[in-house]
Amino acid sequence: MSALLHEEYPVESGDYDRAGEASADIKRKLKQLGVPAAVLRRVSVASYEVELNLVIHSDGGTLTLEVSPEAVRLISADRGPGIPDVELAMREGWSTANETARSLGFGAGMGLPNMKRNADDFDIVSAVGEGTTIRMGFRLS
Amino acid sequence: MDEKRRYHSVRLDKELCKGCTNCLMHCPTEAIRVRKGRAHILDERCIDCGECIRICDYHAKVAVTDTLAELKLFRYKIALPAPSLYGQFRGLADVGVVLAALKRLGFDDVFEVARGADVVARAIAEKLREPGLPRPLISSACPTVVRLIQVRFPDLIPNIVDIRQPMEVAADMARAEFCKAHDCRPEQVGVFFITPCPAKMTAITSPLGQKKSSVSSAISMMEVYGLLRPLISKIQQEEKLAGTSTSYGIGWAASSGETKSIFQENALCVDGIQNCIRVLEEIENNKLSDLTFFEGNACTGGCVGGPLTFENNYVAKNTIRKLVANAKEKNAQTPQQSVPASVLNKYDLRLDVPIEPNGAMKLDDDISIAMQKLKRMNEIIADLPGYDCGSCGSPTCRAFAEDIVLGYAKEMECIHKLKDKLKAMAEQMVELAQEKRE
Numbered sequence: 001m002s003a004l005l006h007e008e009y010p011v012e013s014g015d016y017d018r019a020g021e022a023s024a025d026i027k028r029k030l031k032q033l034g035v036p037a038a039v040l041r042r043v044s045v046a047s048y049e050v051e052l053n054l055v056i057h058s059d060g061g062t063l064t065l066e067v068s069p070e071a072v073r074l075i076s077a078d079r080g081p082g083i084p085d086v087e088l089a090m091r092e093g094w095s096t097a098n099e100t101a102r103s104l105g106f107g108a109g110m111g112l113p114n115m116k117r118n119a120d121d122f123d124i125v126s127a128v129g130e131g132t133t134i135r136m137g138f139r140l141s
Numbered sequence: 142m143d144e145k146r147r148y149h150s151v152r153l154d155k156e157l158c159k160g161c162t163n164c165l166m167h168c169p170t171e172a173i174r175v176r177k178g179r180a181h182i183l184d185e186r187c188i189d190c191g192e193c194i195r196i197c198d199y200h201a202k203v204a205v206t207d208t209l210a211e212l213k214l215f216r217y218k219i220a221l222p223a224p225s226l227y228g229q230f231r232g233l234a235d236v237g238v239v240l241a242a243l244k245r246l247g248f249d250d251v252f253e254v255a256r257g258a259d260v261v262a263r264a265i266a267e268k269l270r271e272p273g274l275p276r277p278l279i280s281s282a283c284p285t286v287v288r289l290i291q292v293r294f295p296d297l298i299p300n301i302v303d304i305r306q307p308m309e310v311a312a313d314m315a316r317a318e319f320c321k322a323h324d325c326r327p328e329q330v331g332v333f334f335i336t337p338c339p340a341k342m343t344a345i346t347s348p349l350g351q352k353k354s355s356v357s358s359a360i361s362m363m364e365v366y367g368l369l370r371p372l373i374s375k376i377q378q379e380e381k382l383a384g385t386s387t388s389y390g391i392g393w394a395a396s397s398g399e400t401k402s403i404f405q406e407n408a409l410c411v412d413g414i415q416n417c418i419r420v421l422e423e424i425e426n427n428k429l430s431d432l433t434f435f436e437g438n439a440c441t442g443g444c445v446g447g448p449l450t451f452e453n454n455y456v457a458k459n460t461i462r463k464l465v466a467n468a469k470e471k472n473a474q475t476p477q478q479s480v481p482a483s484v485l486n487k488y489d490l491r492l493d494v495p496i497e498p499n500g501a502m503k504l505d506d507d508i509s510i511a512m513q514k515l516k517r518m519n520e521i522i523a524d525l526p527g528y529d530c531g532s533c534g535s536p537t538c539r540a541f542a543e544d545i546v547l548g549y550a551k552e553m554e555c556i557h558k559l560k561d562k563l564k565a566m567a568e569q570m571v572e573l574a575q576e577k578r579e
Contacts, residue, residue, distance in 0.1 A: 069508050
């Protein structure tokens with residue numbers, strides 16, 4: 001079924017200044033919708049991780065929020081550079097974060113595993129040179 | 142929104158309110174609206190932080206507390222001074238002087254809340270050893286922080302430590318010890334908390350996490366301060382009462398005092414409501430899941446910065462620091478050493494009523510309708526100037542859009558929208574006037 005609420009947030013590469021603003025707005029909207037606390041918590045964690053991934057690792061992209069009475073969906077689609085080995089990237093502790101990101105306390109290699117753990121369904125598609133798309137679903141009923 | 146009236150200590154004095162936007166802009170839960178030239182507090186959103194009391198130049202925001210006249214209602218009266226009371230008296234070397242002065246106000250006994258804090262400290266330290274706890278565990282001591290979580294961070298409710306506030310534990314201990322010593326019935330004994338903040342008053346009247354508060358009344362520190370000040374210098378050495386808490390219990394008066402008393406290195410202590418909000422956002426994002434404990438105090442400096450205190454909070458914090466050092470010289474015991482394990486079992490320390498999300502930020506109980514309202518809100522926001530000027534009576538353009546969607550405001554209450562409309566109408570009139578007769 002088509003989402004009733006659809007919001008798009010452009011996220012730029014290396015924009016630490018605004019990092020977290022999209023996920024903060026997502027959180028606020030979900031609270032206004034009265035999404036149950038337990039689901040809210042999982043979406044908060046996943047949306048923050050996925051937004052930070054866009055800032056740290058991607059060449060920029062868009063984070064999309066879709067809400068229907070049945071589910072919350074988060075879609076992160078970037079313009080590259082793409083992940084050469086998705087299986088490796090999904091491992092805990094594996095990170096390609098650069099010095100800037102690490103100096104800010106990121107790059108623990110928990111981003112993708114954390115997203116997967118918090119979402120009810122998780123899907124990642126990536127092609128080097130094209131980009132990465134992550135889709136996450138959170139059931140509401 | 143919930144129609145049920147909730148009790149709040151923070152109120153508005155309509156006569157004094159000018160209808161300015163100071164409180165409107167400073168409320169951390171957007172619980173104030175100015176309508177018809179007066180501020181209104183939205184009951185379901187107010188967390189009794191007292192920010193509006195601090196900011197109002199006209200003293201139109203007040204905290205309703207009990208008065209010393211309530212003492213008459215009980216056969217026996219016990220004063221329960223919050224440790225922040227000691228911080229009000231600059232140069233104070235020993236808490237015993239304040240305890241003796243309090244007794245002179247007409248109390249039969251004085252019981253330090255710092256002693257309750259010792260018991261709570263030991264209970265929290267033991268709690269933190271339990272496996273599988275959410276990280277970080279959030280202190281339940283500041284009632285404003287607990288209500289803030291209920292209103293703005295409902296998903297963090299499971300992180301709140303399920304142990305009662307020192308004030309409550311102290312009230313039970315005070316009553317039990319007094320009844321035993323004087324052979325009287327608990328209902329004959331009134332327990333009066335000397336409070337630095339309206340939130341504690343609210344916590345007594347409508348408790349969170351427990352059915353009923355053990356405290357009978359809360360008396361504002363400001364009211365007691367004026368009476369105590371002249372007495373303090375008159376207290377003779379022999380009249381002084383002995384302080385019976387550890388130095389750590391006294392330390393709860395200021396931010397990080399709780400953390401020090403539970404000997405938790407891996408903790409974060411945050412004071413000031415906006416700072417607490419920022420950190421709670423990060424806890425929500427799991428950014429601080431490496432922490433064991435979070436101590437949040439809504440007031441700057443901790444309880445010494447409460448809206449009902451008299452002394453500058455930095456000076457008060459300094460006084461507390463010296464009192465803690467003096468007390469430690471006399472008694473170096475930690476709460477863990479000082480509080481016997483038997484006390485932990487003797488008193489009811491656990492919060493046993495679930496703390497529920499408050500739902501005050503919800504647009505509708507039905508998610509489909511809430512979604513329609515949110516969409517409509519976004520359309521309205523896109524059309525508003527984004528000045529966040531407060532002229533409409535809502536704190537921000539976003540809050541105004543929300544009020545429109547909820548039926549509490551009309552679009553033309555935005556003065557800028559109204560101006561645009563008048564301009565367009567004026568232009569139309571000019572056009573009409575200039576039209577020549579064919």
